[in-house]
Amino acid sequence: MERYAELKEAVEKLELVDAHAHNIVDLDSTFPFLRCFSEAEGEALSYVPHSLSFKRSLRDIAKLYGCETSLHAIETHRRSSGLQSISIKCFEAAKIGAILIDDGIEFDKMHDVEWHRNYSPVVCRVLRIEHLAEKILDKELPNGSEWTLDMFTETFMTKLKSVADRVVALKSIAAYRSGLEIDTHVNKKDAEEGLIETLSAGKPIRIQNKHLIDYIFTCSLEVALKFNLPMQIHTGFGDKDLDLRLSNPLHLRTVLEDKRFARSCIVLLHASYPFSKEASYLASVYPQVYVDFGLAVPKLSVHGMISSVKGLLELAPIKKVMFSTDGYAFPETFYLAVEAAEDIFKKNAIRLYKIDGIIDLFDSKNAVSNDLVMTFQKDIVFIRIIWVDTSGQHRCRVVPIKRFYDVVKKNGVGLTSASMAMSSTSDGPSNGTNLTAVGEIRLMPDLSRKWMLPWAQKEEMVLADMHVKPGQAWEYCPREALRRITKILKDEFNLEMNAGFENEFYLLRNVLRGGREEWVPFDSTPYCSTSAFDSASPLFQEVYFALQSLDIPVEQLHAESGKGQFEIALGHRVCTDAADNLIFAREAIRAVARKHGLLATFVPKYSLDDIGSGSHVHISLWENGKNVFMGSKQSSLHGMSVVGEEFMAGVLSHLPSILAFTAPLPNSYDRIQPDTWSGAYLCWGKENREAPLRTACPPGVSDGLVSNFEIKSFDGCANPHLGLASIVAAGIDGLRRHLRLPEPVETNPSSLSESIERLPKELSESVEALEKDEVMKNLIGENLLKAVIGVRKAEIDYYSKNKDAFKQLIHQY
Secondary structure (H helix, E strand, C coil), X not given: CHHHHHHHHHHHHCCEEEXXXXXXXXXXXXXXXXXXXXXXCHHHHHHHHHCHHHHHHHHHHHHHHCCCCCHHHHHHHHHHHCHHHHHHHHHHHXXXXXXXXXXXXXXXXXXXXXXHHHCCCEEEEEEEHHHHHHXXXXXXXXXXXXXXXHHHHHHHHHHHHHHHHHCCEEEECHHHHCCXXXXXXXXXXXXXXXXXXXXXXXXXXXXCCHHHHHHHHHHHHHHHHHCCCCEEECCCCCCCCCCHHHHCHHHHHHHHHCHHHCXXXXXXXXXXXXXXXXXXXXXXXXXXXXXXXXXXXXXXXXXXXXXXHHHHHCCCCHHHEECXXXXXXXXXXXXXXXXXXXXXXXXXXXXXXXXXXXXXXHHCCCCCCHXXXXXXXXXXXXEEXXXXXXXXXXXXXXXXXXXXXXXXXXXXXXXXXXXXXXXXXXXXXCCCCCCCCCCEEXXXXXEEEEEECCCCCCEEEEEEEEEEECCEECCCCHHHHHHHHHHHHHXXXXXXXXXXXXXXXXXXEXXXXXXXXXXXXCCCCCCCCHHHHHHHHHHHHHHHHHHHHCCCCEEEEEECCCCCEEEEEECCEEHHHHHHHHHHHHHHHHHHHHHCCEEEECCCCCXXXXXXXXXXXXXXXXXXXXXXXXXCCCCCHHHECHHHHHXXXXXXXXXXXXXXXXXXXXXHHHHCCCCCCCCCECCEEECCCCCCEEEEXXXXXXXXXXXXXXXXXXXXXXXXXXXXXXXXXXXXXXXXXXXXXXXXXXXXXXXXXXXXXXXXXCHHHHHHHXXXXXXXXXXXXXXXXXXXXXXXXXXXXXXXXXXXXXXXXXXXX
16 A cells, blocks of 8 residues: 555645535434435435445544444434534544535524634635525515516526625536426526416425526526636436436536537536546536536445546546535534545635635635635735726726725725716816716626736726615616616517627837827738738737636737727627626737837827727627527528617617717717728618628628628727617617618718718717717616716817817827
């Protein structure tokens, strides 16, 4: 055995991360102690003492307690020593440094999560999604009303999001109820019928209907993805409630192949026994799949444990295999399960569940409160709380890490109400906005949009919502406006709008001419120049890796037509995420350029003598994970569906007023000129780059069909949330009124200028159109609209009097 001595020594020195466990019960609980050794219940418990695992476990516990090797002797020792004493002994012997507790299984007289902190320095919570759903449905609705699927979904998602920043993982026991063949495209009608069936069975609620379970799982996975939380899934063996045939993890193929959830980390619990080799295979071929061999150790015989763990390790990368005790009810279950090596015990779980900062602090004996410890990751010093105002400027408040988690995370930071009335020319409130220096709001960090700064050490950034007080959204908040309008699109039409942005910008370098500082183009190369990209490649590699770390997909990069002008095209996302990603992308591009001694500017027309920069956005409509903007070969006018045409027709109808959001500065209209590929006329076309709306047929789409449409009149000074909100609002109007598109323009529209209406030539014309637009007023909100119009009029007034002032915009956008 000498060859194992080094491994044994390493194991004995480890402090473990127990990645999946449950609550401990009091000594006088009715939960039988025999359950410490088996998943059996009722009469089947009488056979437990005749199993090999029982005999081995009994011997190990007796040795730990120093008592006779018998069940009676151990139970006597437990009662005489007390729960505190045996808990200390078991946890110290097991060297458990962190426990992740699923408290969704209820035992008689069980202790809460906080109680376990007496025995482990780090205790975190895992949220069982089915338990949360059942607790919600158990509650009576006011006025005797009945649950509907929409009411349940809103309540469930709100509750889940409210606790998502206080848990380290979600967990599903779908295997126990309806099996792992989960349909992530479950029909809402089927889910509604499942809800009715569940409610009709009476209380306490127990959800067993497959459609409803699949629906809850899919909703939860969306939240897990948004908050960057792993999803633990019970697989393989368990108690007799489970149909073992349906707990084979291979049934999860639909989930694993769903591109929406390709970045969701999935943890297969319990070694998937007896399907360990299947779990190992999945971990080897799917980057998002991890395996955990809790429960198999120690519930199986020695041969069974070795066989199960060996099966997991045959294909699964070592760095994707983790350990947990699946300890429950009794401290002894935690002790018995300790049997693995360092990567499995500790490092992999620390990485996946993001608790490295917690472990580091406790390893160094740092006496910091546990709430704060949960957040002290990677030596963060500052957190930037970012918002984008009405004028499209990125702004931030910066708070030290301790202040953030002690106060700001819960209560936000104060901000003047005038913040949404500021223009690009003044940090004071603009006239006509109804916002003044009187009044304060709260900037509330959205922890699902918090990231490490890839370009700066020891800092994080987080996007903020604007609240009147914590929990109450402010009607002027751009992110809330987009969420509210997209909810209307979802509720009325079951549609989601996806958006993908093409960011055009100039790279400028600083030179001295005649003793004066000037910003001049990075180079003078033409469109798609290889030499231009050669020169900028180191910068773009850094930008690309920064965007990757922020989970922002990049589709392509190239040099544009202007001197020193480039473009980065981002992948499409649901529009609320796309708007957030655009903010982060702008931040990354500007910051990395600054590191390279350059200035990146998104100003629409930084030089009146060169090509303008846009932030073209590609729009598509999705229903249940399917692009429904695209038509079918059988019956498709212009290659798009009926809903696609109606939505796009609404956008075309409201485009003059949309420009007040998407082209927000007088300088924006210097860009939107005929014959400059910026879309100057009120029309649309098929792959017509001179039209402001262009239907697109990217590679892979069948001939004659289109997958999205592009809006060219969106630039880098626009608040992305307000811009997309105006597009969704216009699309909703098109759907409600069943608008139809006119015939497409198949040539340069400037050659048809006598028969085609010109889009607004100045910001004042867009503002005038917006003031008359009742649809925008009703959907976006009258007060927010007043603020937008007031700021736009302030821009018009200032730049009309200061003709060269636009030259300073490169420092703001």
